[in-house]
Amino acid sequence: MIKMSAPMNSDHTPKTLSPTLARERVAKSLKNRHLNEGRFLSYGRAAIGTALLFLMFLFGSILSKGTPGFFQYYVTFDVYLSADELDPYGNASAQSLFDGNARAVLRDGFFNLLDVSGRKNKKAAGKILSEGAEIRLRQMVVDNPSLLNTTQTIKVAVDDDIDSFLRGFISRDAPEDDRRINDTTIAYVDSLQEMGRINYLVSDYLFFGSASRNPEMAGIKGAFFGSILTLSICLILAFPLGVGTAIYLEEFAPKNKLTEFIEVNINNLAAVPSVVFGILGLAVFIGIFGLPRSIPLTGGVVLALMTMPTIIISSRAAIRSVPPSIKDAAYGIGASKVQTVFHHTLPLAMPGMLTGTIIGMAQALGETAPLLMIGMVAFVVDIPSGATDPATVLPVQIFMWADFSERMFVQKTSAAIIILLSFLLVMNAAAIIIRKKLERRW
């Protein structure tokens, strides 16, 4: 109730201001209003400017730190693929090639190039080559046995210590005992550089390699496929369940204490820290149901639990935003409730639902903590071929790499972060495109 001030005396009659007085007062207040509006605008601009600055700093720093991770140093030299050494059984079978001495063949070619002799010198020069080099050489022969007994040019990665040295992270001025490579090795690296045998190239190991303790050989392929498998499981479970729940709660469920209780709980679930879902997954799925640990299936189920509240909430908002007049129109010509929902409400709500789902999926893609709880932090070298193979996922791989002590993992970690972010950007772009495509006017 508004309380009016009592009239001061009995002959007071309330009246509006005269036009001139009103103009005067308006003019007076106008200046203040403009000032307020201007101030508010400048606050807004300052806020956006600051946010943009932070964003630019973030992306600039990630890109500048991460770009070197996409490259690494390779050394090129000729090797004679001696059949005696590489193919001891003489039948070019996989077993024979596997038992062959690729290491010796490789080192012979390398030492020839540098003209190395003596056990000590060979040990120093051998340190330049990555352990992955002999695997690559063997693969080359397995793929094409006709190369045996020919001379081939081979390009292999250098060891991570040499890589760090070439990047300038290991100083040649440091005392020899304090650095991981000795003076002899440095001398060989210098002569290789003089010969132009060392190249800074896009790293194929990063994209096509799997988890490895040797940073020069480590790649994200395994984790990438692990992520895709886990997300697929998560999507297959969370989307139908989430959308179904939203439709039921919004269109069919009676509004009573029970549904209200369920609603409050769904909203609360959306705010539960993700690590709690991991503990739940550990206790229930692995502990009680006996699902194996470290597999994308378990990870996908846990992430589906985590994503479902997001999908339910955004789907319900999408359903609620469908104009009631459309539903009335459908009911008005005798559509049943289910027909109205599936013919009209759902198609109109679909863009909103998909947006929510993709946001949920993006969250799931970046999730680490719950997957650590269910053992997806395992060191898995094989590329997972199915949802029940042990696997790890991109963010967990990043987390593991960040923990390793070798200098080269720093760049690999940054590069993997860039790949993860690109993955996210692609997903968000897909969300926008789907939304634009499905959006209809009414």
Next chain:
Amino acid sequence: MLNTKIDAPTVGNIFSKTPKITARNVNVYYGEKQAIKDVSLDIGFGEVVSFIGPSGCGKSTFLRCLNRMNDTIENCAITGEICLDGEDIYDPRMDVVPLRARVGIVFQKPNPFPKSIYDNVAYGPRIHGLARNKEELDDIVEASFRKAGLWDEVSSRLDQSGTGLSGGQQQRLCIARAIAVSPEVILMDEPCSALDPIATAHIEELIFELKGDYSIAIVTHSMTQAARVSDRTAYFHLGDLIEVGNTQDIFTKPQHELTNSYITGRFG
């Protein structure tokens, strides 16, 4: 005068000689609030009945009771009896799906589906399984558009979106959509309130042409519209049905004081 309490029964003749819909002692409650008080009214075969009255008098609520559109509103309770051809539509065994096919409705704001013009009208026949093949469906659609007087305007662009039509065309599209399922009664809830005078004239003409084939109940705020299109007029006031009579009689010699005040424009 608006807040006058009335307990007197309805003045005039609520009965029709050939009733299609018979409503008896209908009460509607929204929670605690009573929106319709003991209303009884017949709607005859092929006649147009208009419901008039000041805002909030319950005329739209009553209209929506006639095909159970109020079912979709929560905490809406209805007592009394409404019969369609002598069958109680609020009988628990009554299925609302065929009921709403028999008693169609056109809303205040044109609400075409965000689909093609063709699909808008074809939707009803499709869900009710009225057409056995594409030719029959095409026939139904064309006939509905012709009855709604829209065929010439849309026949060349049936695949375009129904929402791209003008307001008046959209409303006629909605009427065609209602006609397509061959209803017996058409309810119209202020069908012209969102339209300009020319579109309104179109709709009124259409109502005139549809009369005879369909029983029509129309809620309107325009007394001239009620006078032009309807055979009988019912005047509602604060949930009571005050007076029912032939349209001519209501507008020339109203018997109730409230009706008289309303039609002479003293309130409303």
